[in-house]
Amino acid sequence: MARTKESPKATSALGPAEVRKMYRNMLLARTIDERMWTLNRAGKAPFVIPCRGQEAAQVGWAAGLRPTDYFLPYYRDLGVMVTLGYTARQAFLSLLGKSEDVTSGGRQMPGHYGWEERHVITGSSPVTTQVLHAVGIAYASHLRGEDTVAAASLGEGSTSQGDFHEAMNWASIYKLPVLFVVENNGYAISSPQSKEMAVQDAAERALGYGMAGVTVDGTDFFACYEATLQAAERARRGDGPTLLEFKMYRLLPHSSDDDDRTYRSREEVEAWKDRDPILRMKNHVLEAGVMTAEEEGALRSEVQAEVDEAIAYAETAPYPPVEDMFTHVYAD
Ligand SMILES: Cc1ncc(C[n+]2csc(CCOP(=O)(O)OP(=O)(O)O)c2C)c(N)n1
Numbered sequence: 299m300a301r302t303k304e305s306p307k308a309t310s311a312l313g314p315a316e317v318r319k320m321y322r323n324m325l326l327a328r329t330i331d332e333r334m335w336t337l338n339r340a341g342k343a344p345f346v347i348p349c350r351g352q353e354a355a356q357v358g359w360a361a362g363l364r365p366t367d368y369f370l371p372y373y374r375d376l377g378v379m380v381t382l383g384y385t386a387r388q389a390f391l392s393l394l395g396k397s398e399d400v401t402s403g404g405r406q407m408p409g410h411y412g413w414e415e416r417h418v419i420t421g422s423s424p425v426t427t428q429v430l431h432a433v434g435i436a437y438a439s440h441l442r443g444e445d446t447v448a449a450a451s452l453g454e455g456s457t458s459q460g461d462f463h464e465a466m467n468w469a470s471i472y473k474l475p476v477l478f479v480v481e482n483n484g485y486a487i488s489s490p491q492s493k494e495m496a497v498q499d500a501a502e503r504a505l506g507y508g509m510a511g512v513t514v515d516g517t518d519f520f521a522c523y524e525a526t527l528q529a530a531e532r533a534r535r536g537d538g539p540t541l542l543e544f545k546m547y548r549l550l551p552h553s554s555d556d557d558d559r560t561y562r563s564r565e566e567v568e569a570w571k572d573r574d575p576i577l578r579m580k581n582h583v584l585e586a587g588v589m590t591a592e593e594e595g596a597l598r599s600e601v602q603a604e605v606d607e608a609i610a611y612a613e614t615a616p617y618p619p620v621e622d623m624f625t626h627v628y629a630d
């Protein structure tokens with residue numbers, strides 16, 4: 299029933315090559331995100347749900363798990379997908395609804411991630427349904443005696459849904475290997491946290507269910523990664539689920555259809571840019587000598603080139619054939 303606040307750590311078991319890889323994942327997610335926004339503003343992509351500001355937590359929690367585990371990400375989790383091997387090409391094929399899209403063959407809305415090969419379970423548009431699915435998957439793993447963890451992520455606003463409480467209750471009673479990953483970005487569209495819950499930290503909700511809850515600086519990759527490793531270890535030992543709360547800030551509007559100027563000041567948004575996770579990780583890799591400034595610049599160019607190529611590929615890729623419209627919709 300531990301509840302702790304973990305301080306950011308700059309050290310971890312990761313070697314320099316792995317840290318570089320994690321930074322690359324964060325940069326790739328950010329660069330894809332930026333270009334998706336541009337495509338939307340140019341009228342080429344109908345809907346974008348940005349991840350900007352949440353990359354440290356997303357890459358951190360995905361990297362803290364194993365490929366054999368089960369992933370139930372939510373719509374903002376591009377960083378999770380990139381860490382699982384999702385390429386820039388795949389991201390833009392999905393955004394533009396092309397037939398090669400691995401998440402659904404161009405059927406799902408953008409941000410509704412699914413990838414059978416990597417154990418990513420497709421999500422529904424009603425928020426929080428994925429946490430119940432994670433508990434069911436963990437229960438099945440437990441019955442089969444498998445050593446796997448199911449991790450579901452959600453926003454802090456979604457922790458006020460009934461589904462979340464039913465899922466935590468059941469998972470804790472049966473000590474199931476589940477991680478409830480809360481990406482707390484301070485808002486549920488226009489509602490600030492103070493109008494979503496009467497507690498300071500969403501992790502406090504774990505106490506009522508007799509399970510572990512930790513609050514972590516979600517802008518610090520290392521803190522997120524380490525906290526996930528610890529929670530996964532607890533789950534695999536049979537010591538039950540953990541509610542991981544990563545605190546961060548959504549640097550962009552909720553979606554490409556939202557105007558955040560109506561509910562938050564520009565000063566507030568600007569102030570959070572000092573804790574931009576990409577900036578923090580960049581400072582770390584330079585200060586720790588993981589990369590030189592030249593190498594860091596070259597990495598950025600490499601990622602930009604990958605994204606340019608991916609957009610060109612996805613724009614010319616074919617749409618699904620019309621005769622596929624009802625596949626998977628009705629039983630034959
Ligand atoms: C059950 C349900 N209610 C409302 C919505 C509309 N909706 C979509 S996202 C969202 C905000 C969720 O906020 P939060 O959980 O904090 O995640 P964030 O978008 O901030 O990452 C809402 C209300 C929905 N999709 N499903």
Ligand SMILES: [Mg+2]
Pocket residue numbers: 453454455481482483484485486487
């Ligand atoms: Mg939120």
